[in-house]
Amino acid sequence: MTDFKNVVMNERLYGYMLAQAQPPNAIQAELIARTRALGESAQMQIPHEQAVLLTMLVRLSTAERIVEVGTYTVYSTLAMALGLPPTGRVITCDVSEEWTAIAQDAWRAAGVADRVELRLGEAAQTLRALPTDAAPARTCTSSLSPSPPRHGEV
Numbered sequence: 460m461t462d463f464k465n466v467v468m469n470e471r472l473y474g475y476m477l478a479q480a481q482p483p484n485a486i487q488a489e490l491i492a493r494t495r496a497l498g499e500s501a502q503m504q505i506p507h508e509q510a511v512l513l514t515m516l517v518r519l520s521t522a523e524r525i526v527e528v529g530t531y532t533v534y535s536t537l538a539m540a541l542g543l544p545p546t547g548r549v550i551t552c553d554v555s556e557e558w559t560a561i562a563q564d565a566w567r568a569a570g571v572a573d574r575v576e577l578r579l580g581e582a583a584q585t586l587r588a589l590p591t592d593a594a595p596a597r598t599c600t601s602s603l604s605p606s607p608p609r610h611g612e613v
Protein backbone atom coordinates (compact mmCIF):
# COMPACT_ATOMS: atom_id res chain seq x y z
CA MET A 460 0.00 0.00 0.00
CA THR A 461 1.31 3.48 -0.86
CA ASP A 462 1.98 5.74 2.08
CA PHE A 463 0.50 9.05 0.90
CA LYS A 464 1.81 10.83 3.97
CA ASN A 465 5.33 10.50 2.65
CA VAL A 466 5.42 11.57 -0.97
CA VAL A 467 8.95 11.53 -2.28
CA MET A 468 9.93 14.68 -4.12
CA ASN A 469 11.07 13.95 -7.65
CA GLU A 470 11.84 16.14 -10.65
CA ARG A 471 8.30 15.90 -12.04
CA LEU A 472 6.65 16.80 -8.76
CA TYR A 473 9.13 19.61 -8.15
CA GLY A 474 8.48 20.99 -11.65
CA TYR A 475 4.73 20.90 -11.00
CA MET A 476 5.17 22.69 -7.67
CA LEU A 477 7.28 25.43 -9.24
CA ALA A 478 4.78 25.87 -12.03
CA GLN A 479 2.10 26.67 -9.43
CA ALA A 480 4.22 29.27 -7.64
CA GLN A 481 4.79 32.86 -8.61
CA PRO A 482 8.03 32.95 -10.65
CA PRO A 483 10.93 35.16 -9.55
CA ASN A 484 10.43 38.79 -10.53
CA ALA A 485 13.21 40.67 -12.36
CA ILE A 486 14.95 41.72 -9.14
CA GLN A 487 14.83 38.23 -7.69
CA ALA A 488 16.06 36.74 -10.97
CA GLU A 489 19.03 39.09 -10.93
CA LEU A 490 19.76 38.23 -7.32
CA ILE A 491 19.75 34.53 -8.19
CA ALA A 492 22.12 35.15 -11.11
CA ARG A 493 24.50 37.32 -9.08
CA THR A 494 24.53 34.77 -6.29
CA ARG A 495 25.23 31.88 -8.67
CA ALA A 496 28.21 33.82 -9.97
CA LEU A 497 29.72 33.60 -6.49
CA GLY A 498 30.27 29.87 -6.99
CA GLU A 499 29.93 27.17 -4.38
CA SER A 500 28.51 29.36 -1.64
CA ALA A 501 25.42 29.94 -3.82
CA GLN A 502 23.95 26.71 -2.49
CA MET A 503 23.24 28.60 0.74
CA GLN A 504 20.63 30.76 -0.96
CA ILE A 505 17.11 29.60 -0.22
CA PRO A 506 15.25 28.27 -3.27
CA HIS A 507 12.66 30.55 -4.79
CA GLU A 508 9.69 28.50 -3.62
CA GLN A 509 10.80 29.01 -0.03
CA ALA A 510 11.00 32.75 -0.67
CA VAL A 511 7.40 32.68 -1.92
CA LEU A 512 6.39 30.84 1.25
CA LEU A 513 8.27 33.32 3.47
CA THR A 514 6.54 36.31 1.88
CA MET A 515 3.20 34.61 2.38
CA LEU A 516 3.90 33.63 6.00
CA VAL A 517 4.99 37.14 6.91
CA ARG A 518 1.86 38.58 5.33
CA LEU A 519 -0.44 36.03 6.99
CA SER A 520 1.18 36.45 10.40
CA THR A 521 0.86 40.24 10.14
CA ALA A 522 4.36 40.41 11.60
CA GLU A 523 5.79 43.91 11.79
CA ARG A 524 9.20 43.18 13.23
CA ILE A 525 11.47 40.42 11.96
CA VAL A 526 14.92 39.44 13.12
CA GLU A 527 16.87 37.35 10.65
CA VAL A 528 20.11 35.53 11.37
CA GLY A 529 22.05 34.81 8.19
CA THR A 530 21.55 37.37 5.44
CA TYR A 531 23.93 35.96 2.83
CA THR A 532 22.94 37.65 -0.47
CA VAL A 533 19.57 38.72 0.92
CA TYR A 534 17.13 36.49 -0.95
CA SER A 535 15.21 35.57 2.21
CA THR A 536 15.48 39.09 3.61
CA LEU A 537 13.95 40.51 0.46
CA ALA A 538 11.19 37.89 0.51
CA MET A 539 10.24 38.76 4.08
CA ALA A 540 10.46 42.52 3.48
CA LEU A 541 8.05 42.12 0.59
CA GLY A 542 5.50 40.58 2.97
CA LEU A 543 5.73 43.43 5.47
CA PRO A 544 3.50 46.51 5.60
CA PRO A 545 5.32 49.81 4.82
CA THR A 546 5.81 50.41 8.55
CA GLY A 547 7.37 46.98 9.10
CA ARG A 548 11.07 46.31 9.67
CA VAL A 549 13.51 43.43 9.19
CA ILE A 550 16.74 43.49 11.12
CA THR A 551 19.07 41.05 9.42
CA CYS A 552 22.57 40.12 10.50
CA ASP A 553 25.56 38.46 8.99
CA VAL A 554 29.31 38.37 9.44
CA SER A 555 30.12 38.70 5.75
CA GLU A 556 30.59 42.12 4.23
CA GLU A 557 31.26 40.58 0.83
CA TRP A 558 28.06 38.54 0.58
CA THR A 559 25.79 41.20 2.01
CA ALA A 560 27.22 43.85 -0.32
CA ILE A 561 24.63 42.82 -2.91
CA ALA A 562 21.92 43.77 -0.44
CA GLN A 563 21.57 47.48 -0.89
CA ASP A 564 21.04 47.26 -4.66
CA ALA A 565 18.36 44.62 -4.34
CA TRP A 566 16.45 46.36 -1.55
CA ARG A 567 16.52 49.66 -3.32
CA ALA A 568 15.40 48.16 -6.62
CA ALA A 569 12.55 46.35 -4.85
CA GLY A 570 11.49 49.53 -3.02
CA VAL A 571 11.93 48.02 0.45
CA ALA A 572 15.23 49.65 1.51
CA ASP A 573 13.45 51.56 4.29
CA ARG A 574 12.09 48.31 5.73
CA VAL A 575 15.46 46.60 6.13
CA GLU A 576 18.39 47.13 8.45
CA LEU A 577 21.58 45.17 7.98
CA ARG A 578 23.78 44.62 11.02
CA LEU A 579 27.23 43.25 10.31
CA GLY A 580 28.74 41.13 13.04
CA GLU A 581 28.31 38.00 15.10
CA ALA A 582 24.65 37.13 15.46
CA ALA A 583 24.95 36.53 19.20
CA GLN A 584 26.21 40.07 19.70
CA THR A 585 23.60 41.56 17.41
CA LEU A 586 20.80 39.74 19.19
CA ARG A 587 22.09 40.77 22.60
CA ALA A 588 22.27 44.39 21.45
CA LEU A 589 18.64 44.53 20.37
CA PRO A 590 16.88 47.02 22.61
CA THR A 591 14.38 45.36 24.90
CA ASP A 592 12.17 48.42 24.84
CA ALA A 593 11.74 47.92 21.11
CA ALA A 594 10.24 44.51 21.76
CA PRO A 595 7.95 43.87 18.87
CA ALA A 596 4.34 42.84 19.11
CA ARG A 597 5.12 40.01 16.76
CA THR A 598 8.51 38.72 15.80
CA CYS A 599 9.39 36.22 13.17
CA THR A 600 12.85 34.71 13.42
CA SER A 601 14.23 33.19 10.32
CA SER A 602 17.07 31.74 8.41
CA LEU A 603 19.50 30.44 10.98
CA SER A 604 22.34 28.95 9.05
CA PRO A 605 22.98 25.26 9.42
CA SER A 606 25.80 25.46 6.93
CA PRO A 607 29.37 26.73 6.58
CA PRO A 608 31.36 28.85 6.64
CA ARG A 609 30.84 30.06 10.16
CA HIS A 610 28.89 29.21 13.20
CA GLY A 611 29.13 30.85 16.50
CA GLU A 612 26.99 30.97 19.54
CA VAL A 613 23.62 32.37 18.52
Ligand SMILES: C[S@@+](CC[C@H](N)C(=O)[O-])C[C@H]1O[C@@H](n2cnc3c(N)ncnc32)[C@H](O)[C@@H]1O
Nearest residue numbers: 503504505529531535553554582602604609611
Ligand atom coordinates in the same frame (compact mmCIF):
# COMPACT_ATOMS: atom_id res chain seq x y z
C1 LIG B 1 22.54 29.65 4.74
S1 LIG B 1 23.21 31.30 4.59
C2 LIG B 1 21.74 32.26 4.72
C3 LIG B 1 20.95 32.23 3.44
C4 LIG B 1 20.06 33.42 3.26
N1 LIG B 1 19.06 33.47 4.32
C5 LIG B 1 19.40 33.42 1.89
O1 LIG B 1 18.20 33.28 1.78
O2 LIG B 1 20.11 33.56 0.89
C6 LIG B 1 23.98 31.52 6.17
C7 LIG B 1 24.60 32.88 6.44
O3 LIG B 1 24.84 32.93 7.85
C8 LIG B 1 26.01 33.68 8.08
N2 LIG B 1 26.50 33.29 9.43
C9 LIG B 1 26.99 32.10 9.82
N3 LIG B 1 27.32 32.13 11.12
C10 LIG B 1 27.01 33.39 11.57
C11 LIG B 1 27.11 34.04 12.84
N4 LIG B 1 27.60 33.42 13.90
N5 LIG B 1 26.68 35.33 12.94
C12 LIG B 1 26.19 35.99 11.86
N6 LIG B 1 26.07 35.41 10.64
C13 LIG B 1 26.47 34.14 10.49
C14 LIG B 1 26.93 33.30 6.92
O4 LIG B 1 27.90 34.32 6.69
C15 LIG B 1 25.93 33.13 5.76
O5 LIG B 1 25.85 34.29 4.97
